Amino acid sequence: MSTRLIIQIAYSLLIARWKQTLVAAIGVTFSITMFITLLSFMTGLNKLLDGLILNRTAHVRLYNEIRPDSIQPVQQVPEYNATYHIIRSVKSGNSRQEIYNSKAIMDRVKQDTRVLGIAPKITSQVFFNEGSLDITGVIYGIDVEAESRLFFFTDYMVKGQASDLKNVANSIVLGKGLADKLLADIGDVVQITTAQGEQFRLKVVGHFQSGLQELDKTQSFASINTVQKLLGKPASYVTDIQLKLTDVNIAPQVAKEFGTVFSIDAEDIQTANSQFETGTTIRTIISYAVGITLLVVAGFGIYNILNMMIYEKMDSIAILKATGFSGRDVNRIFILIALGIGFFGGITGLLIGYLLSSLIDQIPFNTAALPTVTTYPINYNPIYYMIAGSFSLVTTYFAGFFPARKASKVDPVVIIRGK
Amino acid sequence: MNSPLLEAKHIYKQFYDPVKIDVLKDINFQVNSGEFVSVIGKSGCGKSTLLYILSTMDTDYQGELFIHGTKMTGLREKELAAVRNEKIGFVFQFHYLLNEFSVMENILLPARKLAKYPVEALKERALLLLNTLDITKLADKNPRQLSGGEKQRVAIARAMINEPLIIMGDEPTGNLDKKNSEIVFHTFQQLATEFGQSLLIVTHDPEFAEKTNRIIEMEDGRIIRQ
Ligand SMILES: Nc1ncnc2c1ncn2[C@@H]1O[C@H](COP(=O)(O)OP(=O)(O)OP(=O)(O)O)[C@@H](O)[C@H]1O
Numbered sequence: 001m002s003t004r005l006i007i008q009i010a011y012s013l014l015i016a017r018w019k020q021t022l023v024a025a026i027g028v029t030f031s032i033t034m035f036i037t038l039l040s041f042m043t044g045l046n047k048l049l050d051g052l053i054l055n056r057t058a059h060v061r062l063y064n065e066i067r068p069d070s071i072q073p074v075q076q077v078p079e080y081n082a083t084y085h086i087i088r089s090v091k092s093g094n095s096r097q098e099i100y101n102s103k104a105i106m107d108r109v110k111q112d113t114r115v116l117g118i119a120p121k122i123t124s125q126v127f128f129n130e131g132s133l134d135i136t137g138v139i140y141g142i143d144v145e146a147e148s149r150l151f152f153f154t155d156y157m158v159k160g161q162a163s164d165l166k167n168v169a170n171s172i173v174l175g176k177g178l179a180d181k182l183l184a185d186i187g188d189v190v191q192i193t194t195a196q197g198e199q200f201r202l203k204v205v206g207h208f209q210s211g212l213q214e215l216d217k218t219q220s221f222a223s224i225n226t227v228q229k230l231l232g233k234p235a236s237y238v239t240d241i242q243l244k245l246t247d248v249n250i251a252p253q254v255a256k257e258f259g260t261v262f263s264i265d266a267e268d269i270q271t272a273n274s275q276f277e278t279g280t281t282i283r284t285i286i287s288y289a290v291g292i293t294l295l296v297v298a299g300f301g302i303y304n305i306l307n308m309m310i311y312e313k314m315d316s317i318a319i320l321k322a323t324g325f326s327g328r329d330v331n332r333i334f335i336l337i338a339l340g341i342g343f344f345g346g347i348t349g350l351l352i353g354y355l356l357s358s359l360i361d362q363i364p365f366n367t368a369a370l371p372t373v374t375t376y377p378i379n380y381n382p383i384y385y386m387i388a389g390s391f392s393l394v395t396t397y398f399a400g401f402f403p404a405r406k407a408s409k410v411d412p413v414v415i416i417r418g419k
Numbered sequence: 420m421n422s423p424l425l426e427a428k429h430i431y432k433q434f435y436d437p438v439k440i441d442v443l444k445d446i447n448f449q450v451n452s453g454e455f456v457s458v459i460g461k462s463g464c465g466k467s468t469l470l471y472i473l474s475t476m477d478t479d480y481q482g483e484l485f486i487h488g489t490k491m492t493g494l495r496e497k498e499l500a501a502v503r504n505e506k507i508g509f510v511f512q513f514h515y516l517l518n519e520f521s522v523m524e525n526i527l528l529p530a531r532k533l534a535k536y537p538v539e540a541l542k543e544r545a546l547l548l549l550n551t552l553d554i555t556k557l558a559d560k561n562p563r564q565l566s567g568g569e570k571q572r573v574a575i576a577r578a579m580i581n582e583p584l585i586i587m588g589d590e591p592t593g594n595l596d597k598k599n600s601e602i603v604f605h606t607f608q609q610l611a612t613e614f615g616q617s618l619l620i621v622t623h624d625p626e627f628a629e630k631t632n633r634i635i636e637m638e639d640g641r642i643i644r645q
């Protein structure tokens with residue numbers, strides 16, 4: 001039994017009713033278009049919002065938490081095992097923020113294939129002196145190259161050159177809000193006081209805007225060497241090692257592993273930013289729900305039209321059966337009709353969906369918080385096209401399933417006698 | 420190959436609508452190769468019902484049906500469809516052509532389903548049939564554009580395309596005027612004499628029946644003469 005014959009019969013039946021077919025196909029086209037546009041736009045937006053935080057966040061962060069020793073001396077005395085310990089003599093004061101043996105850890109981590117790159121960092125609390133006023137702030141000592149490569153540091157520079165941090169001695173990049181408070185433009189000098197009471201003068205070489213205003217009011221960046229100098233620490237002094245992994249999803253597992261191997265605190269991005277994950281998930285779920293609802297509605301449209309078509313084509317079905325087509329052949333013909341509608345409606349939908357999202361991509365979208373964004377964000381992930389394409393086929397298949405089964409069960413005797 | 424072309428053995432059928440009616444009672448008969456048989460009887464005596472059973476479309480009966488010695492009773496839907504496709508040609512009272520296809524495509528449908536010969540060869544055979552039936556010029560027309568008599572001849576060509584063992588017809592001239600009825604009858608007769616085609620035709624027309632090889636007369640669900 002040739003498939004070509006089945007296809008040809010299905011095609012002829014479709015063409016004979018091309019108006020209804022078109023309406024059904026437009027239903028599918030519309031829903032696929034909306035599905036693609038909605039998801040591209042929503043996830044584009046998601047990516048943008050997540051990028052705000054997640055671009056600049058390490059997948060795994062290695063650091064030393066300041067905390068009292070978890071095993072106090074009194075616990076090591078066997079006689080007091082079963083008793084309540086009132087004495088906690090060893091306080092956090094003895095612990096240090098510095099990562100011990102940072103060089104060896106970095107060398108070792110760099111060799112791990114799961115690690116895309118590492119960027120060391122020093123966090124240091126300082127006061128910016130503005131006349132008689134002291135503004136609290138943070139200076140991050142960063143490795144400019146690694147920070148730019150892994151965490152897009154340069155993207156967020158709104159003024160000045162990131163490389164000047166390295167090239168100009170005793171230089172600093174101020175957060176936009178902080179710079180506004182200090183009235184410090186490029187070339188100006190700001191005075192800071194470290195927690196140890198030392199005073200330094202640093203030259204402003206740029207402004208930085210993360211998009212999160214509260215942060216931009218307090219943070220600033222300098223090279224690692226500069227911050228080590230401010231703190232009077234040696235060249236090995238590092239408080240954070242930031243890792244970027246090849247796959248962000250394995251971060252919790254990698255964090256756990258490195259935490260135990262180096263006996264250090266290791267935080268993964270999922271734990272650090274769980275609230276962003278939730279928002280993203282909910283937005284994505286809403287988009288899928290709307291898209292799938294549209295498709296199901298289109299599916300009902302196809303179901304109706306096929307049912308109508310079968311009702312009209314009872315005679316044809318009876319004659320096909322009388323001349324030797326089996327119930328299965330008839331079934332395949334109508335399933336094919338349904339899939340045909342789904343396929344062509346779906347393809348057109350994918351195309352229009354693509355065009356519509358590229359149109360949205362052109363619409364200007366300017367916001368002070370997002371210096372790198374000029375138009376509405378669109379995510380052209382091919383996976384949405386694949387999901388929409390397969391879903392249109394699956395929906396139409398199910399829409400065609402029952403009508404086709406009904407057609408295959410038509411008793412030719414009843415039709416022929418009933419005439 | 421000594422077995423008869425078509426053999427019905429003790430066929431019974433009832434309808435329950437809502438009381439039980441015996442429509443067919445102990446039907447026994449044979450059709451041999453090359454015979455042109457007509458079935459006559461009063462309206463409601465069960466002729467159509469019998470023909471649907473013989474054509475394998477109706478499987479809800481008691482008794483046994485053989486085609487060329489092969490038992491049809493109890494075969495599956497798909498197997499019966501294949502039998503109808505290859506061995507039985509059917510002509511209905513109402514012409515039942517598919518309006519979505521041209522005359523030629525209509526004729527080719529059962530043959531393409533059978534897929535025994537390439538389409539080109541089938542087209543040639545279809546043209547030959549159209550020629551025999553004197554309707555060659557209709558080949559590319561749409562069935563909607565045809566007269567009743569022409570439609571019926573196309574239906575006959577379609578029934579012939581797979582060189583069936585037997586052609587069955589349920590009042591194929593019932594819906595036609597006298598002139599067209601005669602044309603259709605002549606066509607059948609021509610098939611019988613020229614091709615040795617076996618035919619089993621239900622008719623109301625005594626004149627039609629008189630001219631066939633054999634008449635099976637039914638009354639009240641029984642065969643009273645054959
Ligand atoms: N689906 C059905 N349900 C109940 N009774 C039926 C059904 N189909 C047919 N009958 C009855 O069965 C009997 C035989 O019907 P059938 O159509 O075989 O007669 P027929 O000989 O072909 O008549 P006609 O010459 O008018 O076509 C009739 O009495 C009819 O009313």
Ligand SMILES: [Mg+2]
Nearest residue numbers: 466467468589
């Ligand atoms: Mg009848």
